[in-house]
Amino acid sequence: MDISKKKLEWIYTTMYRIRRFEETMLEQTLKGNSMGVAHTSDGQEAPPTGICAHLTDKDWIGSTHRGHGHCISKGLETDKMMAEVFGKATGQCGGKGGSMHISDFSKGMLGANGIVGASIPLAVGAALTAKLKGIENESVGVSFFGDGASSQGVLHESMNLASVWKLPVIFACENNGYAEATPSWYAVSAEDIASRAEGYGMPGVVVDGMDVFAVYDAAGEAIARARAGEGPTLIEMKTYRYHGHFHADDTSKYRKPEEEEYYKKLDSIKHFERTVTKQKLMTEKKLKSIRDAIEQEMLDAVEFALNSPMPDVSTVYDDVYVNYSNPIAGLR
């Protein structure tokens, strides 16, 4: 295997961190500690991990309503993420954004986005910036989106744009088979979303999204092309979300237990563990020490979030503009 030991450790840490963040966040949300709506991405750890393993803080990613995994893969800190979900002043956006809008511009994370499809052209724009500045080799744009989002016109416009301008973009489709309760076989007219690429003159690849090594390889190739100035690629990763569409969604109303069990057998974290121990790349002891550290990190994140203060209500009026102090603090 052509992955360094350090990278393997990063991959495992990242996947396990996503898994445990989502489980912990969901538990806390159901306890009433979150302020609102939260979408979990456990089960889908491989796509963001395998892709972001190739990125630095200078590369940009666009994200979705299901954005926690993207954030973690891009290096955001779980305590500030948890605090944001809890609506606290110490949160990543000071409590203004919540689960659906976590962002960190210092880490190349353009923000989770609540409008399906809306972040796709942002990654194209980041790639445009790179091209204009002549830094394509060190700053690509990755757009994460779902199977549902692939039906939005803005994806198709963005793909065409990226292709005609030969921009360094990765269109990273996380096909988890469903958009809310709607199965992709119902809503998507093509067998593979990757086949859309052909019409826009770019490579399209289908990858097993439960296999982080497969994602890592496909992403490595696409990102190398992008950095070399050869333009965009569409990668479709077939994956699965373990929990409901949002925290209170009951999947048993629209997914069969056999199907859920099938994907749990393909679990990306277990697959990673089996692979690295069999090939003697990492020891079970090492894996356990990573898991233990993450467990502690989650306890700390929850404690940090719980103990953090609420934002001052005066912050409602801040940051509407850069250089204009809002005189209309509600007409009251």
Added chain:
Amino acid sequence: MTTSQANNPLGPGYEGVAGSEMRFRDIFRDTLRAEMNRDDDVFLMGEDISGGFDKDTKEPLDAWGGPFAATKGLVQEFGVERIRDTPISEAGFVGAAVGSALTGMRPVVDLMYFDFVTVAFDQLLSNAAKSRYMFGGQTKVPLTLFARSGAGTGHAAQHSESFYSMLAHIPGLKVVVPSDPYSVKGLLAAAIRDDDPVFLVNDKKLINLTGFVPDEEYIIELGKGRYMRRGTDVTLVGMSYTSVVCQQAADQLAEIGIDAEVIDMMSLSPFDEDILIESVAKTNNVVIVDEDTPRASMASEFAAVIADKAFDHLDSPVKRVTSPHSPVPYSRDLEIEFMPQPADVVGTVKKLLGRE
């Protein structure tokens, strides 16, 4: 229409007729069902309005039954041709609904959260609202759209808008905002039967509220407001959920001896100028309450009409109680600060009447 006028169906007092206490969401669905039974040309489109299909049989599962279960059960009654789940393609299916309306159907579109209307805005503005006019009256667009608005549920900036003023700004489009189970029944039926495109906006905070609904079939004329409460000292003007806020404020004002009149506008375009003028002529003071942001808002528009047409009746400046000029924040305390509260209305009235 068989409403008994004697019971003043546009305001309190209609409890005199036969009916029952119902949830907003339930009467909304019942009205959709009644309109679909009434007219075979009415059909429904939207994301997850039934929600989910069996992989083997391809039968609809009705797992979601629409956002907030608004359309639950309808697919079993009307089938997948008339209860059409859509891909996530708002521009496409709103445009298709306009095209279908232009050619003889009466589509009803569920846009889920009100914020998503902007994805389809071009179809609404350039096609739905303008076709009749720019084609010289040759055609009509009997299209109904609905969506859920409002802050207060922790949905953050992109799922909490109340910018109905943006729609009311468009000539050719009608905009209605029910505020209780009674008004949603009459307004939804009127919207579906109307030959112009009508957008019905339901504040999320109303969806689980209950209220009295007459059994009989009725419509509420588009463009009409109603009195929710009669009073003599000040007029409180509400729309959508702020009509509830106004009634709560009026209760609090009554405790300190201020007798407030409450108007529920119900329609934002066209809207009822007469009721505003009539009420202000009596109370001589007015506070307009709007959860939309204040610039170029309905509150501003109502204020302009009052200043223009009821100026001589005013004893005090026209006041607006609105959200701040900002997006909707996530954290609960911030969200509460953002939304107009009864206390804000009470405070404004006390200041206005010199009762601090």
